[in-house]
Amino acid sequence: MTLMGSGDMEAVKVKIADLAALKERGMIITVGLGSCVGIGLYDDNTKVGGLAHILLAESAPYKNRDGALNAAKFADTAIPELVRKMESLGGQCRRLQAKIAGGSQLFPFNKTGISVGEKNINAVRRTLKELNIPILGEDVGGNHGRTMRLFIHNGQVKITTVGKGEIIL
Template sequence: MTKVINVGMADLNVACAPDKIRTTGLGSCVGVVIYDPSRKIAGLAHVMLPSQEFSRGDTNQAKYADTAIPALIEKMIACGANRSQFQAKLAGGAQMFKFQSSSQVMRIGERNVEACKCQLERFNIPVVAEDTGGNFGRTIELDTLNGVLYIRTANRGIKEL
């Protein structure tokens, strides 16, 4: 029987076929999905911030791109995934609010996407698809059987990556 594994904000987890893995509430946060098509194992991290330098002592690894992605890779390998097969899909990274200033600090969504891509590149994991940016929230769900990422947005229906 298929179950859906829910990943909360600043959290990460792994799912094996035939299960699905989902996260909701992606605004400026980025949903990073890493998938091993040969073993049908998927990992999902709900990344809130680009780097742990913003942590102020917070030790939640899943919250930051620079710690969540390495932790997710480790967890997937521990579940039997083959690292040489990894491919990534990204969703989220929206600019949810308009600001008068064009300050870098306020561009959290864009900076989250950049940080996630940088980490994936560091581990030689190709980004095969993405649905990032905009000014709307997303819910994503990956089907481990076929690797399809379903992206739901209010008033925009469902998109498949």
């Protein structure tokens, strides 16, 4: 994560395979979600919010590769890691609500079967369900990229696109 700007609005940038959490104020932004999925979690009670930008669905096939595993890269490891981070700021897993975006198929990829984006969305849903975190809003699928902002003071999520308008979740 990178700290951007200063002053009124603390803005933290989450890169690909990255995550961050904030409390009470500020904004977390992730740019350029294609087949990747952005997962925004929010505890309204304590105003703790977190955002993860996952690249792939499952960590299991990659675990033996080179030992070290970047938990933030995979849906099944990033979400629990984000929850831990939010708990350390005072958030509570049982109060968390999720808003998710991304998982699109940018290139037509003349292939049959399920796209990387769909696999990512499915893995995010599965992991959230296992943690009993309800999905409050979503903007997923399609064939365009998205930028996602999570506002920490109220848990609002804003999705912007190139030429496809913007959505508030």
